[in-house]
Structures are given as C-alpha cells and as structure tokens.
Amino acid sequence: MIKVLLLRNVSPTNYGGIKKHCIELSSLFKDDMDISFLPIKDLPQKKIPIIGKTFFVFSALYKYLKQTEFDIVHIHGFATLDVVQSFLIAHWLKKKIVYSPHYHPFKYLQRPFWGRLYFYGCLRFLLRFASAIVTITDNDTAFFLKYHKRVYKIPHQFESSREVYRMPDTKQGNMILFVGRNDNNKGIFYLYTLDSKYEIHLVTKGGVKRKDFIVHNNISSGELSALYERAALVVIPSRYEAFSYVALEAFAHGTPVVMSDRVMIADYLKDCKGYNTFKFGDIKDFLQAVEKTIGQSVDMDKILPQFEKVKIKASYKNVYERVINK
Structure with a gap:
C-alpha cells in the first residue's frame, strides 16, 4: 500500500x-x-x-x-x-x-x-x-x-452536480451567468459592458456596479446547479486560469461558455462545439464572442469523457x- x-x-x-x-x-x-x-x-x-x-x-x-x-x-x-x-x-x-x-x-x-x-x-x-x-x-x-x-x-x-440533482432542461434564452470572485483577476469588469437586454446573474460576494445584476451568494450546490441549467451562456473572462471547473460544470449542464484566451482548459476543447474565446483586454472581442456563442449547443459527449x-x-x-x- x-x-x-x-x-x-x-x-x-x-x-x-x-x-x-x-x-x-x-x-x-x-x-x-x-x-x-x-x-x-x-x-x-x-x-x-x-x-x-x-x-x-x-x-x-x-x-x-x-x-x-x-x-x-x-x-x-x-x-x-x-x-x-x-x-x-x-x-x-x-x-x-x-x-x-x-x-x-x-x-x-x-x-x-x-x-x-x-x-x-x-x-x-x-x-x-x-x-x-x-x-x-x-x-x-x-x-x-x-x-x-x-x-x-x-x-x-470532474463530476457534475447536474447528475446529483438531475436538473430538468430549462434554458432561459437571454440569461448570462458568472461564477467567481468579485475582482479584476476574474475579469468581472467585462460584465459591466454587457447590454441590458441580457439577464445577468452573478454567483459571487461583495457589491456590484449595476443595479440590474442579480447577485447570488451563500447558495446551495443544488441552487447553483439550477443556475447553470437555466443559463444560456456562462462567461469566464479571467486574467488567467490554469483549469476551470466552472467551464466543465457549464458544459455538463449543456450550457455554452465564453472564456478569455488565458483560460487554459481550452487545451482540451480543440474541435469541440459550445465555446468561444476572446482576447483578454479586448472588450469588443468579448461582446462579439457573447453574441456568437449564447444559446449554442455543446459537445458534451466529446468534452466530458476526458475528465x-x-x-x-x-x-x-x-x-x-x-x-x-x-
């Protein structure tokens, strides 16, 4: 042993x-x-x-x-x-x-x-x-x-919470979800550039600069899983991520992802559908990626077996x- x-x-x-x-x-x-x-x-x-x-x-x-x-x-x-x-x-x-x-x-x-x-x-x-x-x-x-x-x-x-809570498929077409710390390393400032036509949910702590944002904190795993399930897009605009459980959780719920080109889980996503990257620091590129990706289908069966x-x-x-x- x-x-x-x-x-x-x-x-x-x-x-x-x-x-x-x-x-x-x-x-x-x-x-x-x-x-x-x-x-x-x-x-x-x-x-x-x-x-x-x-x-x-x-x-x-x-x-x-x-x-x-x-x-x-x-x-x-x-x-x-x-x-x-x-x-x-x-x-x-x-x-x-x-x-x-x-x-x-x-x-x-x-x-x-x-x-x-x-x-x-x-x-x-x-x-x-x-x-x-x-x-x-x-x-x-x-x-x-x-x-x-x-x-x-x-x-x-990786093991998805979706399997635990067996969430029903209830996508909300304009809902964007962010899960992470409320700081610049996680790129939260990108969310302030999003159009008000989106319903933007944040699972984070601390105050935010837009009153139309819906902030969730101290929520259960089941409640978080429900947010992943409802979202039409998850955004990960981080300065750098060596890996990303948030991306995998989104994919497991059939939710596409927009991430910065510094989120390195993209190494495992080559030729897979359901995500796009944008150049970190380029707001225009971020907004275009959001428009292009929201509501896309996800290659769940191709992505998740790797983990x-x-x-x-x-x-x-x-x-x-x-x-x-x-």
Missing part, C-alpha cells in the same frame, strides 16, 4: 481551486487497494504583511512531516513560500516528492517581476528534489520540461507507482 500525504496552502474560501482539487484527488482513491491518502490537514500559517504572502509555521510543518508515516508527499502550489518550505523539509527528511505547480505564466501574474525572481532565484533549484511533476496544460508542461525529465500532464477530474474519474485515477496511480519503483 502506497501512502500519499497532500500538502497545500490553506485556501481563504471553500471554493479555492487547489483546495477543491486536493479534496477530489484524495476522494479518487477512497477504498483503493493499492494507494491511500492521509487526511488533508490545515497546518497553521503566518503572513508577511508587506508582500501579502503566507507561509507554514516551520515547527508545525517539520513536526507533521517527521511524525507522519507516508511514502510520498504531494506538494501543491506555485508562487507561495510554503511550497519552498515543503520542498526543503521533505528533502531534508528524505521523503519522495511529487509536485503539482498549478503554474501561472509570469506575464499573467499581478507582480511578474517578483514571480520571475521567486522561480529563477529559488524554486527552480528545488525542482531536482521532486521525483515527478504533474502539470495540467500544454503551456505548463512545456515550461517544466525545461527543468525536469519526468513531467506528466493530467487534467483535474472521467477512472481515467484520472489511472494516470495518478501510474505516477505514484513510478515514483515508488524508481
């Missing part, structure tokens, strides 16, 4: 992408005969106010890794100090490391200079301690192959077994 310990930064919300991915990755191997995951633990953290970055309390991380029995530590994260801490302590304790960077290209970070300095001045030298690196997109796969020989591209697994749990589990199992047998 191979025992895997997951390490990741503590998400400030219940909807953080890395947090969601780690929970679902662990659930893949529930009751598996060959691989087991230890319960995910939220270690205590401290914050450096000047740079706004958090890090693990060193003694807590060291004690956790030293006293816990496991075969592989799977580290998640990119431009965070806790990733560096995790690499150094795991290597010091002679633990086998698998690394999932959840990489964002430097030019798309809020502080590109500091991102480059962090990677080339620090993280790059720690990658040699990893037995394998797991990537998500074509872009990050090509990037990390420059620094490591064993890089495996594996998408996140089936059985396939993703087999891919991760292959990585873990290779690391142990190396």
Whole structure:
C-alpha cells in the first residue's frame, strides 16, 4: 500500500481551486487497494504583511512531516513560500516528492517581476528534489520540461452536480451567468459592458456596479446547479486560469461558455462545439464572442469523457507507482 500525504496552502474560501482539487484527488482513491491518502490537514500559517504572502509555521510543518508515516508527499502550489518550505523539509527528511505547480505564466501574474525572481532565484533549484511533476496544460508542461525529465500532464477530474440533482432542461434564452470572485483577476469588469437586454446573474460576494445584476451568494450546490441549467451562456473572462471547473460544470449542464484566451482548459476543447474565446483586454472581442456563442449547443459527449474519474485515477496511480519503483 502506497501512502500519499497532500500538502497545500490553506485556501481563504471553500471554493479555492487547489483546495477543491486536493479534496477530489484524495476522494479518487477512497477504498483503493493499492494507494491511500492521509487526511488533508490545515497546518497553521503566518503572513508577511508587506508582500501579502503566507507561509507554514516551520515547527508545525517539520513536526507533521517527521511524525507522519507516508511514502510520498504531494506538494501543491506555485508562487507561495510554503511550497519552498515543503520542498526543503521533505528533502531534508528524505521523503519522495511529487509536485503539482498549478503554474501561472509570469506575464499573467499581478507582480511578474517578483514571480520571475521567486522561480529563477529559488524554486527552480528545488525542482531536482521532486521525483515527478504533474502539470495540467500544454503551456505548463512545456515550461517544466525545461527543468525536469519526468513531467506528466493530467487534467483535474470532474463530476457534475447536474447528475446529483438531475436538473430538468430549462434554458432561459437571454440569461448570462458568472461564477467567481468579485475582482479584476476574474475579469468581472467585462460584465459591466454587457447590454441590458441580457439577464445577468452573478454567483459571487461583495457589491456590484449595476443595479440590474442579480447577485447570488451563500447558495446551495443544488441552487447553483439550477443556475447553470437555466443559463444560456456562462462567461469566464479571467486574467488567467490554469483549469476551470466552472467551464466543465457549464458544459455538463449543456450550457455554452465564453472564456478569455488565458483560460487554459481550452487545451482540451480543440474541435469541440459550445465555446468561444476572446482576447483578454479586448472588450469588443468579448461582446462579439457573447453574441456568437449564447444559446449554442455543446459537445458534451466529446468534452466530458476526458475528465472521467477512472481515467484520472489511472494516470495518478501510474505516477505514484513510478515514483515508488524508481
């Protein structure tokens, strides 16, 4: 039995992408005969106010890794100090490391200079301690192959809430849905350019600048599934997304998607119907994509099988077994 310990930064919300991915990755191997995951633990953290970055309390991380029995530590994260801490302590304790960077290209970070300095001045030298690196997109796969020989591209697994709630097909022709944080990184400012002929729903927190927007917060999974089902279009105008559960949830409900050209799940959507991209920063291109895409049919049977749990589990199992047998 191979025992895997997951390490990741503590998400400030219940909807953080890395947090969601780690929970679902662990659930893949529930009751598996060959691989087991230890319960995910939220270690205590401290914050450096000047740079706004958090890090693990060193003694807590060291004690956790030293006293816990496991075969592989799977580290998640990119431009965070806790990733560096995790690499150094795991290597010091002679633990086998698998690394999932959840990489964002430097030019798309809020502080590109500091991102480059962090990677080339620090993280790059720690990658040699990893037995394998797991990537998500074509872009990050090509990037990390420059620094490591064993890089495996594996998408996140996905199971739609539509199957759980068995929603009826009730599309509303002019309804546009946005699901995400209320900030510029998620591109919420694009929604303010939409014509008032659309009924615009936002699942987010905080105030918005248009009174005609319908804002939903603290809703149940069933209520969110109903919104996906009713929408004629979902928009994902993000500055950058290495993956997008929102896009997959929309597709699973038969709802087309408009996303920026920086939402990298498009790597898996080639020759598929039901989505269009626009150039991030180009409002006109965004509005044209909305007009072109709203109400389109979706190639659900072509898109969704790529992210089936059985396939993703087999891919991760292959990585873990290779690391142990190396």
